[in-house]
Every structure is written in structure tokens, then in C-alpha cells.
Amino acid sequence: VVGRPMSIDAQVARMKSTWPLFTAHNIDRAQQSARWTGHVEPQLTRYKLDIRYAVGNFPEVRILTPPLTRLPGNAEGALPHVYPPADDPTLCLFDPAADQWDFSMAIAETTLPWACDWIVCYEFWLITGVWRGGGRHAGDPPSPRKESP
């Protein structure tokens, strides 16, 4: 069951209260879109994130700094769990086939912490060569559905 879509004003307000160090840009009430930038430091390194969202589309998350490192020949690919293009990848944080995200959900409580999850797994992938965060790539069979607690 998909709830009522969250307005862009509600998303901006939730982001401001939950992630006060993130800044909202380009808030467009007509288009119901906005962009946020800010830093997170989940584990080893500080990252600048860029989140773009328009109600009706999936959020797009980019890591602006530092540049993402590729591991050519790795079993998970040179850079796992992202969407192309290769020179401007966006993080792929949920499985569209598993109904894990819809427009009623707050980016502050889903997209942004999921991006932090991605970074934690990415950092250990760089160190160990193994992606330990689970997930699947396009073409792999869907994983069993998991409910939120």
C-alpha cells in the first residue's frame, strides 16, 4: 500500500530537522523538486553528497567528493550498486522490485541513511575487495522481501 506522496516542502522540513548540516537548494514548489548537499562521515572518510529529488521520480544520490575509486576486475564490477553513466554514477540504494521505497517516504529517513550504508560497504569493499552489504545487480534473481522493523 503506497501512502500519500510527501510534498517537497514536507521533505525539505524533514531533512532540515533530521540532517541540520545539509543545505537545501533549488526548491521548486511548482515542479515539487529540490536538491540537498552536505557532508557525512560514516566510517573512515568524509564525503560530500548531492541528493536531487522531484516528487514522482526516484531520488538521485551522487558523491561529489572524494572521487569514487574503481576496482577493475572485481567480482562486483569496477564500482558496485550504482546506476550509469560510468563517469557520473548515482548510487542505487533500493531494489525497485522489492517495493522498498515510495513517494510517501521521507528522504531524510530512507535515501540519506541508505547512502551512508552504501558508503560503509563501499569503504570495506575497497579495503577487502568483497561487498558485504548484500543486494543484487540487474539481471540477478530478486532477493527475498524484507519488511521494515
Next chain:
Amino acid sequence: VTLHYADKMHLDITPGIRVADTTERESCIMHAKGPKPSHDDRLVDMNAYAFACWYQERTPLERRLAKSFDRHWRGIDELMAADEAEVDDVPDQTHFSVKNTATLALQLIKRFRNIRYADYSGRIPPSVVLSYYAALSARPNMRLSEMVIRIAKWILRDIEAASMIGRRLHVANPMCPNDVFTDRWPESVAQQNEFATYLKDLINGLEAMAKMTMAADAIGEWLREIFGDRVVTKAADSTAIRLGAAIQNTQQSYSRKGRLLVPGTGRSLSAAVAPLVAPATSAKAHTFFGVRF
């Protein structure tokens, strides 16, 4: 007598003669290489017992750290020797027990020393000197990386002060001034300067990590170089498995600065204790997707 263990550890045992009318357990040990008598043979003052007491007094139990590590290493903590005996049993080999940050930092500095001097045939900075600085600089409830930096800086400061006036580092047992810990190392100013250079590398690397400006792969390579490939790879693998499972089971959360919080874990390679901050959000289940390229 030197006992050699199968795992290449060794234990030196020497009889001590108690010195009358001195502090508890002050003794003399025989300094003689043997088997023939030499003009260098002599009795040397020592009081390892008083030093151990001094160390324990300066590095008291830190409950939060101890509890955190106790989850990882259970069935430990019987290292206190019987205090009624003149001869203390050497504790059985046990799981690694951590009572405070200074002692954990000391273990890391000793490991760093062992790796740096692995191919070295001469004398190396003695553990007792490193222990002295760990206890001297100990402050409770510091982050592990900060404690390692602090100990390294205190050693470095004294080496640089000695080198500046062309002297060798002098460290004695604070409970027995004639028990000189630096009687065999350093043998020269150049030898202590070499260790100072290694310490600077350690400090610079840890400070860069603390600033969070090093890339994760560079951190991995640096840690392997400093603390050894096998142990760092093993620690990174087990931490990655634990955090990956926490993420998949939605046990993680993040602070308002986007700092990972996972209940009940030594959180990362850079910090032994998770910061006590309120989470910004609770975890919601999700599955990574995307393409391989």
C-alpha cells in the same frame, strides 16, 4: 633461562635477590653473559613488581571499554597474580584482555614496533620503555587513535630532547631509579632517531585518518604497512562482515553528522568505542541494486 614457545614467543627468567630495607620486591639480578666470568659481570637493581603496580595504578579499569571488548573475548580476566607469594605464577596464555585504552594503545604500538623492526638484527625499543610511556601519558576514556598518538608523541618528545643535546634517551623505573630501562637500547643517538622517524610516520598517518581525508583504500594499505598485512586483513574482513550484517539486518543508525552507530560493536578500525550520540534516524530495510560496470 629463556623459555622458547612454539609460537616463537619467548620468556626470560632470572632469579632475583631481595634487597633488604628497600621498597617491596626491590631485588638484584645477575647481569652476566657467561659461561665464563667477565669484567662486565655485575648485580643490577630492579623492581618489576613495583613497576607493574605503578603501571596498574596509572591505567585503571575503564568499564565502557572493558565491557565492549569483553563481548569479543569472553572467558578472560584472571590475570591478577596471587599477592601472598614471593614467586608469582606466569599467567597462562589467555584470550586478549583489555582493561583500558592506554593498554590497548600500548599493544598497538608494540605491534607497530615489531613490524617496523621485523628484519632488524640489533636491539629494538624495549617493551618496558613503551609500557612506561603508556602509563605516564595515560588518560581515561580517550579514543584509541588519540591514545596511540599521545603515547607516540610523549616518546618522540623525550627522544628529540635527548638527541638535541647529543644524549641517549634515559628511562628508569619510576619506583626504582637504578633500574634503568634504556640500559640496552638505544645504543646510540642515531638508533633512537631512527625510532623517532618511525613514530613520526605513525603519528602523521593516524592524524590524517582522524581528519577523515584519507581514502579508504589508502587507509587499508597504510594500516597493513604499519601493523602487518595478516592482522589488518583479518580485522578488516571481520569488521566488514559484522557491519554488512548489521546493515542487512537494519541494526545500524547514524548520528546527525552521518556517523555510523552500531550497538554492541567495536565500530571501526579507527575507534574502539562508538561515540555516545543520539542517532538522527533509525534504520529501514533496503536492498542495494544497480548495475555492474
